[in-house]
Amino acid sequence: xxxxxxxxxxxxxxxxxxxxxxxxxxxxxIPLVLVVVISFGMRGTYGNxxxxxxxxxxxxxxNAQYAGILWDSTWIAFLTxxxxxxxxxxxxxFMARVHPRHRSLLMFLVLVPxxxxxxxxxxxxxxxxRGEGVLSAVMxxxxxxxxxxxxxxxxxxxxxxxxxLIGMVYEFIPFMILPLYSTLEKLDPALLEAAADLGARPxxxxxxxxxxxxxxxxxxxxxxxxxxxxxxxxxxxxxxxARTVLVGNLIRNQYLVARDWPFGSAASMVLMLLTxxxxxxxxxxxxxxxxxxx
Numbered sequence: 001x002x003x004x005x006x007x008x009x010x011x012x013x014x015x016x017x018x019x020x021x022x023x024x025x026x027x028x029x030i031p032l033v034l035v036v037v038i039s040f041g042m043r044g045t046y047g048n049x050x051x052x053x054x055x056x057x058x059x060x061x062x063n064a065q066y067a068g069i070l071w072d073s074t075w076i077a078f079l080t081x082x083x084x085x086x087x088x089x090x091x092x093x094f095m096a097r098v099h100p101r102h103r104s105l106l107m108f109l110v111l112v113p114x115x116x117x118x119x120x121x122x123x124x125x126x127x128x129x130r131g132e133g134v135l136s137a138v139m140x141x142x143x144x145x146x147x148x149x150x151x152x153x154x155x156x157x158x159x160x161x162x163x164x165l166i167g168m169v170y171e172f173i174p175f176m177i178l179p180l181y182s183t184l185e186k187l188d189p190a191l192l193e194a195a196a197d198l199g200a201r202p203x204x205x206x207x208x209x210x211x212x213x214x215x216x217x218x219x220x221x222x223x224x225x226x227x228x229x230x231x232x233x234x235x236x237x238x239x240x241x242a243r244t245v246l247v248g249n250l251i252r253n254q255y256l257v258a259r260d261w262p263f264g265s266a267a268s269m270v271l272m273l274l275t276x277x278x279x280x281x282x283x284x285x286x287x288x289x290x291x292x293x294x
Contacts, residue, residue: 039265047259057266066250068269070274073247076161076236077229084176084225085218087169092180092217093210096187107181110174118171122238125167129239130158155179159241167235172228176221183217194243225277230275247271 039057044052060066095106113121127233128134139153148260187210195205233248240246247267254264 035265035268038261039269041262041265043260043262044278047261048260050220057263058270060263061267061270069245069247069250070270071272072244073230074274074278076165076168076246077226079165080172081226083165083169083172085222088173088176088221089180089214089218092177093184095177095181096184103185110177113174118234119238121170122167122193122235125163125170125239126158128257129156129163129166133158158239159243161240161244164236164240164244168229168232169238171235172225175224175228177226179220180214180217183214183220187213217282222282226282227275227279231271 013043037051038049040053040055042052042056044050058279061070091110095103095110098106126133130136134151136145136157139149144150145153154160156166191209192205195209196202200208231248231251233246233252236244236246236249237252248271251264251267251271254260254267258264
């Protein structure tokens, strides 16, 4: 057996990938098939799954209430991606242009939040954004809790969509910064020097040289942020309360509270297909669809 493996490169490749294939089949493919099967079943009287074939669970998602939840989830994920890009791009650009000996420190500062438990970081935001929290106290001390300042605080205080957006951006911004930095760090400075020699101002050189060449990083960062943001339920649960229900919360409640696994499975499949469709449309419109499919 060992001799046959040594003599046949194809068998060597099969042996090398077999642990990964086993893991994917057992922990990804089989559970996904089970979710698909359950999504066409029905909830029993006592919360059990009755394995019949019905599309009622999918048609329920066309209800205005659930369609609104899907829309809210897509909109929040889109805004999260946009704000992560707008705030992460300047930092990634600065990290790529700073002296090499300072890059390790900046990378450490970007990654250090991951050293702390996710829930602890979210509870820190609860203290900051609650009605009598840190932000409210600071704004009151500065005399900003009136007029525009008061309106702004009402939009981002705890248990509002604005608070959910802040928590989502805070959680996912490293996933935008890292691929952007990886792309920008590889750009040849000679290209910007050539643009300057040809009379291009810095902002025009950025728009005509740096920005187009950083599109792969933008695409990668957007995918890394948008996909998990679509299914996030912890941040909306803790920072949005009952006012903000996203599809992740819907799925969680169907499995753990309502015990309606067929409907939760149907919502999971719709979420997965919707996320895949939006990602493919985005990447194809940017010229990277073929690479994603491959």
